[in-house]
Amino acid sequence: MDMDMNRARDRGSRERLVVIGGDAAGMSAASQARRLRGPDELEIVAFERGHFTSFSACGIPYWVGGDVAERDELIARTPGEHRARDIDLRMRTEVTEIDVAAGRVHARDVDSGAESWTSYDKLVIATGARPIRPDMPGAEAPGVHGVQTLDDGEALLASLARARGRRAVVVGAGYIGVEMAEALIKRGYEVTVVNRGKEPMSMLDPDMGRLVHRAMTGLGITMVDGAEVTKMLTGDDGRVRAVATGDAEYPADVVVLGIGVEPETALARAAGLPLGPHGGLLTDRAMRVRGHENIWAGGDCVEVLDLVSGLYRYVPLGTHANKHGQVIGTNAGGGYATFPGVVGTAVSKVCDLEIARTGLREKDAHRVGLRYETVTVESTSRAGYYPGASPMTVKMLAEHRTGRLLGVQIVGREGAAKRVDVAAVALTAGMTVEQMTSLDLGYAPPFSPVWDPVLVAARKATAKVRATTT
Incomplete structure (x- = not known):
């Protein structure tokens, strides 16, 4: 901490926050830190080696497919907009080295080849992932x-x-x-x-x-x-x-x-920062890199705690990256925030088929030594008599004896995927499948059968757990 104070003193009263990576986690962190501390207190320098900032990689398939007409619709905030918030954003500039001992980063201008060192009091690593x-x-x-x-x-x-x-x-x-x-x-x-x-x-x-x-x-x-x-x-x-x-x-x-992708952590590895079994950076609940008081990391370059299994996983999703950025920016800006972990929720689609999952698969439960029961139910998205009702399949895993919900997978048409959110909340709360059967979910024939498909699965799972404990 004394070294940090000396660096800040050399620049007057301002601290300097350096951010490596200009997409979701990095620029969310920079923006949140700026909300908490003005430019007179905190200088923010961000490096991005590409041409764009704060864009939705998840939206690229829909742009390619024509659902999104223009590339710029996928950009949440341009470099100019970030700079207007007093963030010194340096585009087409790649950080090539992190000198942890000296508190500085080495960067190279991609186009001109010019090189320079920039010191930091606080550092955010948001280098993302690279395609395999x-x-x-x-x-x-x-x-x-x-x-x-x-x-x-x-x-x-x-x-x-x-x-x-x-x-x-x-x-x-x-x-x-x-x-x-x-x-x-x-x-x-x-x-x-x-x-x-x-x-x-x-x-x-x-x-x-x-x-x-x-x-x-x-x-x-x-x-x-x-x-x-x-x-x-x-x-x-x-x-x-x-x-x-x-x-x-x-x-x-x-x-x-x-x-798929893998964490882009070559810089972190070379700097001697701690990596997990999947190659991602390891952080604490405040998204601070373990063992380093003034370095944070977030987004697709980190591993996250799985709240169901208790193990660390690599789950590269934009939802997590933006949350990480908010937590990091709050802490780097002098506040306090934590990221507790994930339950592994994700949705996708191919044409009109919706696909969703949260929690553990069977092989995940095996891997961590959990005994479990499974049920699979066929249901519909709406009351069977209501026009447009479409079939869906729900699979549910519950822990043997305790009945704790372990995971849910859903495949179906319209209205299938987002039903997984009910299960995600139940997993986060540590609910049992029996407790789930009493959830007061919304009902009307255009939206759901009287018994929602997720609750039908919970009822069947409850019966199976009871049968194995008597």
């Missing part, structure tokens, strides 16, 4: 695209515009994979999804993933499960022409990588 690119022949060929930034989205759209044919291969069937499959279907492409898992959406149990497989096939998407991509084949012009697995080739005019 397979280490194989042809992975860097023209026509092969990751989807992580707005630049990536622009490059993909340009590639689609000049593609000679209408065949697309998506590698991976997680959230990004299925969302990009939908986007490409909407673009009029013939889509093949190559997935190394037995079923798509590995964040679901295989029996629920099977429902997604069936629906995607029904939409005209060719599903290739249990297949490992070995290389990208290129034509005479060097552009990708096919994706190869061990025993087959799938023609492609464009390839989209939906394999």
Whole structure:
């Protein structure tokens, strides 16, 4: 702390907060700190190596698919807007080193190559995630695209515009994979999804993933499960022409990588900051990097506590990143806030199929040594007699004997996905499935059956838990 005070004294009475990363977590932290402390008290310097700030990466598939008309609709706040709030935002500037002992960062201007050191009293690391690119022949060929930034989205759209044919291969069937499959279907492409898992959406149990497989096939998407991509084949012009697995080739005019992301923590690792088993930074509840009083981290570069299992997980989602930023900015600005953890809630869709999960899957419960019961129920989104009622499947996990809710997965049409929020609240509160059956949920025929599908699952789970304890 004495070193921090000396640095601040050298600049007068102002402290300096340095932020690495200009997207959700980083700029939320900068903005919140500015709300709490004015420019006379706190200087804020932020570095962003890309062209954009505060954008929605989650919205890129919908921009590519045409649901969002313009790129700029995905930008929540421009560099100019941040600067108008007295944040010294340095675009196209990449931080290349963190010197923890000296309290400074080294940065390089991406365009000019100019280099400089900037000292800090407080540091925020919000370096995000990087797309996993397979280490194989042809992975860097023209026509092969990751989807992580707005630049990536622009490059993909340009590639689609000049593609000679209408065949697309998506590698991976997680959230990004299925969302990009939908986007490409909407673009009029013939889509093949190559997935190394037995079923798509590995964040679901295989029996629920099977429902997604069936629906995607029904939409005209060719599903290739249990297949490992070995290389990208290129034509005479060097552009990708096919994706190869061990025993087959799938023609492609464009390839989209939906394999997932991993934390971008090379800077933190080089600086000797603590990383978890998934490669993400480890923080306390105040999002302070463990063992470092004046360094915080948030967003897709950190690991978070799973409130159900009690273990740390890597869950890269924009919802968490914005919450992390608020907590960090409050603490860096002199206030107090904490981020308690997550229950693992996520939703997605492919065309009209909605997919949701929260809490633990069966293999997660196995991994942490929990005994559990499962139930699966078929229900409808509205009263069965009301026009537009559509089917949905709800799977619920409850702890053996105690009946504590462990997880819920939902696959269905309109009105299915957001029902998972009820389960997310129940998980956060540590409710049992029996307690859930008494929840006073809203009812009217256009919105729900008399017994909401989640509560039907809770009733069946309660009966199963009781049967195993008598």
